[in-house]
Amino acid sequence: MRYHFNEIEAKWQKYWSQNQTFKADNNSDKPKYYVLDMFPYPSGAGLHVGHPLGYIATDIYARYMRHKGYNVLHPMGYDSFGLPAEQYAIQTGQHPAKTTEENINTYRRQLDQIGFSFDWSREVRTSDSNYYKWTQWIFIQLFESYYCNDAKQARPVSELEEVFNAEGNYRINAAADENIETFTAEEWKNYSEKEKQEILAKYRLTYLSETEVNWCPDLGTVLANDEIVNGVSERGGHPVVRKKMKQWSMRITAYAQRLLDGLDKIDWPQPLKDSQINWIGRSEGAMVKFQISSSKFQNSEEFSPLGVMPEGQRGEKGWDIDVFTTRPDTIFGVSFMTLAPEHELVSKITTDEYKDAVEKYIEATSKRSERDRMADVKTISGQFTGAYAMHPFTGKKIPVWIGDYVLASYGTGAVMAVPCGDQRDYDFAKHFGIEIPNIFQDIDISENACEDKTAVIANSDFISGMPAKKAIKRIIYELEQKGIGKGKINYRLRDAIFSRQRYWGEPFPVYYKDGMPQMIDLEHLPLTLPEVEKYLPTADGKPPLGNAQVWAWDSVENRVVSNEEIDNKTVFPLELNTMPGWAGSAWYFNRYMDADNSDEFAGKEALEYWKDVDLYLGGSEHATGHLLYSRFWQKFMFDKGLVPVDEYAKKLINQGMILGTSAFVYRWEYNNEVYTDEPKKTIFVSKNLMEDIIKERSSIAEANKEKKVEQVDLLGLSDSGENQDAKWSHFTPIHADVSFVNASNELDIEAFKNWRPEYKDAQFVLEDGKYIVGREVEKMSKSKYNVVNPDDICADYGADTLRLYEMFLGPLEQAKPWNTAGITGVHGFLKKMWKLYHGGNDGAFFVSDQEPTKEELKTLHKTIKKVDEDIANFSFNTSVSSFMIAVNELTSQKCNKRAILEPLAVIVSPYAPHIAEELWGELGNKESISTADFPIFEEKYLVESTKNYPISFNGKFRFTMELSLDLSKEEIEKEVLVNERVQEQLAGRIPKKVIVVPGKIVNIVG
RNA sequence: GCCUUGAUGGCGGAAUUGGUAGACGCGCUGGAUUCAAAAUCCAGUUCUGGCAACAGAGUGUGGGUUCGAUUCCCACUCAAGGUACCA
Secondary structure (H helix, E strand, O other), X not given: OOOOHHHHHHHHHHHHHHHOOOOOOOOOOOOEEEEEEOOOOOOOOOOOOOOHHHHHHHHHHHHHHHHOOOEEEOOOOEOOOOHHHHHHHHHHOOOHHHHHHHHHHHHHHHHHOOOOOOOHXXXXXXXXXXXXXXXXHHHHHHHOEEEEOXXXXXXXXXXXXXXXXXXXXXHHHHHHOOOOOOOOHHHHHHOOHHHHHHHHHOOEOEEEEEEEEEEEOOOOEEXXXXXXXOOEEOOOOOEOEEEEEEEEEEOHHHHHHHHHHHHHHOEOOHHHHHHHHHHHOEEEEEEEEEEEEXXXXXXXXXXXOOOOOOOOOEOOOOOOEEEEEOOHHHHHHOOEEEEOOOOOOHHHHOOHHHHHHHHHHHXXXXXXXXXXXXXXXXXXXOEEEEEEEEOOOOOEEEEEEEOOOOOOOXXXXXXXXXXXXXXXXXXXXXXXXXXXXXXXOOOOOOOOOOOOOOOEEOOOHHHOOOEHHHHHHHHHXXXXXXXXXXXXXXXXXXXXXOOEOOOOOOEOOEEEEOOEEEEOOHHHOOOOOOOOOOOOOOOOOOOHHHHOOOOEEEOOOOEEEOHHHHHOOOEEEEOXXXXXXXXXXXXXXXXXXXXXXXXXXXXXXXXXXXXOEOEEEEOHHHOOOHHHHHHHHHHHHHHOOOXXXXXXXXXXEEOOOEEEEEEEEEEEEEOOOOOOOOOOOOEEEOHHHHHHHHXXXXXHHHHOOOOOOOOOOOOOOHHHOOOOOOOEEEEEEEEEOHHHEOOOOEEOHHHHHHHOHHHOOOEEEOEOOEOEOEEEEEEOOHHHOOOOOHHHHHHHOOHHXXXXXXXXXXXXXXXXXXXXXXXXXXXXXXXXXHHHHEOOHHHOOEOEOOOOOHHHHHXXXXXXXXXXXXXXXXXXXXXXXXXXXXXXXXXXOOOOEHHHHHHHHHHHOOOOHHHHHHHHHHOOOOOOHHHOOOOOOOHHHOOOOEEEEEEEEOOEEEEXXXXXXXXXXXXXXXXXXXXXXXXXXXXXXXXXXXXXXXXXEEEEEO
């Protein structure tokens, strides 16, 4: 019987599905183990061989843990809201739900044929209203919560109101370290309901605010910074402008410190932790308040009396500029201040004299996106405002400038400029001829600023002579004494904008009464997406939901009604924005624990049982998106007592990308000037030929250094005369679809010609009658025509071969190129393994019940040991090697013993489950192999009595000697020195020293 | 610039705490089988010299520690990923 993988695989996939073999139980005496993959967005292109890599690794782990006696949860689902389905809907008018459904079906078919042990009964889809009902509910919980800095956790907003009623917000503000205007209990009670709501919004964990965003008018949506390249949208290249919009935001900044601290207790890759640490960007320093003079006061050098700005000189209330600095010790080096052009004080403090210039400058900078400004480091630009601040310690007048090197979004959007201690300030000062006072002892600043923190401070009054650390402490103390500053920890992390002007996302459970947002009660959720005619923004610039006819909330009936009823006093407009892509993925791992629950996002018992993810696997590209937001939501839900742990994934591994091997053909282009009248010819030159030509050309060019080489006919195409004047232009590499190329890089010319009409009549210049393509490793992508489809691999070699080969390619965490040619190796291994069990007549199944030999047991047990270790280290590639070694050895031992082959099937089964199930069945077992225990490694089978010692001379290996392992150091040395070959090597010399490491090596130093 | 990761044959990669570098597979070369091909099997395959035994070199570069370094330390080069006027 031959190894008919297609039949075997179909048979067992059907068996697993019918018997629900991998359904996980929420109640079990076994210990739990939760293995999670990052769920995919179901794109229209389907899976390529890069996608299942991580799923195969987790599937091996899940199956292994089942063999080891764990109750394993291994679920899968779809992150099914997203832009591509919406773009497709805009183009074709098809409802995104429909295309999404179709894509999911394709994904499911593709996943099923690879033989994953997913518990599909727990499937989640973020676009399913039974799921997003709970996403909406979590949003409401965030709205109803604020971050209490005393308790260091989220608390109900109702508690905050109680505090305000009792004592105002003085104490809360002091703890929160926020710039929220203070009020007393009395004042609070006198505020209108609307005023109260506006104040509470400043504390809620999700809130509406005017946010400056990257607005793309053509796409009708807000773009994230990384969706903009060179000032235009990445998708389509449309212009992008900065625009203020009312948006929902998530107060993730409240959790900045806890998100940092939490990293210490989870086993995640250090690079990933580093990028989160970077993203959060904690820096310690101080806030300092600089008072601004009134525009009338312009004349003298200093304000007096020192430190207190006289009434007549001081600017209006609220004109003070707060700055954040990490180097308060350099404050005596301040010679100017710079505000971001967008800073709210700019228009107020600018004097009449400079108004025009400042407006012009702001106009010029607003045209550049923030990212643009940051990318362009070299150009120094700025404008003096005419205003002056007072130095808090010297009373000196400090000119206030604006400059686009200061970013509105970091710190307070203003800096105290210390040109001697900061290179950017230095360059700015040099450029505009501003004074550069030196406040460092024995440091030359004539060329560059001194950013070295070990420099001693000088010329700085009471901190002169102090090292930085001490000076910082002292300055902060003095600032606090004067009441114009304090120590402060600043974070780079910004609150996350949570609104999108798109259709295919979760609707907010929000309607607006008097312009104030109102939440819809849980019992009326889900609030499902309305039907719209067009998926584009409305003519007046509203999001796509603005096209919906039935999108108003009846607050009495508690249901969605037609917009026409808004005139009615109890009917209100619903929110038109939808939630961003990361909303649904920020908590899905909890839903898997109890996916069918319709009363709760997940039941308490299920949450208590599964608790957290033991192993989470996915790409590192989610480091600062999904993996940060989901940690934030988990911490919030933990604070609310909704989940039992505040970090949801104990261990995380980033799988490396599988790269494609692109194929290139080389188009030779004639000089267009010569061929303006001719129909353009397309000639492709075979790779090695092209390389020879290039080489030859450069050597001809070398030989004729002075003469210009213009008329060279290296291809011999000029015989007809028509190409006599052909000038060299160059070779253009063009992607050819990899399916046209065989293993020896030979192009199927006919297939290529039929690919595109413009190649129909192309000419090919061959070598040895073949067209050889060039190859290059790139990201696997449809646009590079280097995508390899797993369907083809499964059909040609089988799912077990695909699974083994993906693991065999290299370490899981490393990026590695795919090359289908190598797949015959692992496929051959499976065939060889099959043969071990089918040594009967005509390849019939045949195993014997004889006692295995010592050698056979040794092979088996060293393999068990290796695979145990490899799986613990996620080193799946080396396991595949050891399977090959085992099968090679057993084959040469002619082993057909049940006592060896039965456990062998079990250890292979996590990797190649179909063939293992089949062999397991043939061995006479009635249950699925997944119920079998993993064989136990026994040391006794590996114990050796002798060792082939490597004998080295001066560290250089020469030959081996077989010696008993019972020998002592001295005995080994004795035996070695009397050996003939050793004597030969020594040639009469007496060794200085003999190093003997029993069981390892002998090294003779002479 | 900063942070992170990496660099080993023609290719993918292996080498547990420093102890025989190149496991395993692909590819390639030769052979068996076959009318032929596929499939299968056997042998060889880091480089240089040599028929061979063997000798020399060798894990990005340069230094160091050590009896012994792919492994540890220092400096550098290159590549990939992340991030960026972060005050």
